[in-house]
Amino acid sequence: MVVRKASKTKYLIAAGITAAIFFSGFFLGLVVENKRVDLMDALYKEHTIAFSSSQLQFDYLNEIIGEESCDLVFDSYHRALEDLGKTTERLEKYSETEKINEDEFDMLQREYLLSEIKFWLLARKIKERCHVDMVPVMYFHNKKEFCPDCDEQSFILSYLKKKYGQRLLIFSFSVYETNEPMIDLLKSAHDIKEMPTIIVGEKKFDGFTGKDVLEETICERYVNKEGCPEQELELEDDVEAEVPEDLEIIREPLTAE
Numbered sequence: 001m002v003v004r005k006a007s008k009t010k011y012l013i014a015a016g017i018t019a020a021i022f023f024s025g026f027f028l029g030l031v032v033e034n035k036r037v038d039l040m041d042a043l044y045k046e047h048t049i050a051f052s053s054s055q056l057q058f059d060y061l062n063e064i065i066g067e068e069s070c071d072l073v074f075d076s077y078h079r080a081l082e083d084l085g086k087t088t089e090r091l092e093k094y095s096e097t098e099k100i101n102e103d104e105f106d107m108l109q110r111e112y113l114l115s116e117i118k119f120w121l122l123a124r125k126i127k128e129r130c131h132v133d134m135v136p137v138m139y140f141h142n143k144k145e146f147c148p149d150c151d152e153q154s155f156i157l158s159y160l161k162k163k164y165g166q167r168l169l170i171f172s173f174s175v176y177e178t179n180e181p182m183i184d185l186l187k188s189a190h191d192i193k194e195m196p197t198i199i200v201g202e203k204k205f206d207g208f209t210g211k212d213v214l215e216e217t218i219c220e221r222y223v224n225k226e227g228c229p230e231q232e233l234e235l236e237d238d239v240e241a242e243v244p245e246d247l248e249i250i251r252e253p254l255t256a257e
Contacts, residue, residue: 053083058118062125070130077126078166081119088112110180113173117182120171133223136169138199140192143176147195149208156211157198160218164227168218 057080065073123136139157141150157170175183175195186192190199194206200217212229219228 053080058115058122062122065125065129070126070132073126074130074132077119077122081169084112084115084119106179109174113180113183116171116173117186120169123169123171134167134169135164135200135218135221136171137218138186138190139170139172140175140187140195140197141172142174142195146176150196153196153198153208156209156214159211160215164218167222167224 057076061073061077061080120136120138123134126132127134127136137157139153141147141154144151154172157172161168161170173183173186175187175192190197190204196208198205198209198214200214201221203217205214205217215229219225219230222228225231
């Protein structure tokens, strides 16, 4: 009888501990989920404000653009474009590491794409009215599983962007599961059928395009060829021409200190 009572007590204690663990996990899950929802809500509001700011800057720059305001427009344009890029990078990193509501993420993606398109249109206008020596590039890409070459293509464009800085503007348009009609319109207008696709001026490159071909095409559109391969070759030729043929080069042996 005593043994049965002890066993019953053990079962009750075990059941109580199990229930406590279950409810602790349940409530902890609710707390974590609420925090995630709050964080997502804060992130969404932050990005919404950032995109609204970018769009307002676009509208303002579009209004004041003119010969007398070109310097102001050019500087402000690049700052706004950089802010847009940073905001988007934060959103993408967050979506890779945290669960995110697909509808909210899709809406933010659409806002980004629309802002990107607006800034691409403004870049064309700035180049035309202010005669700025810069080259806008359109880059259409997709997820790696649908576009194996897109990562390498992105790497090449990032390298060229770093090399030419503000003189090279790369507008990146992801076509993956986007519900934005404007992307469909751009794809139709430019006959985009393959990923990746790059457009530089009137030239369109379907499929993966190597660095040398892209850089040559970009440099063709620059007035100032500084940094371009042909300019670097000319500089090398000038340096070689300045070195006397009878110059003796003395190389001292390396010695360990």
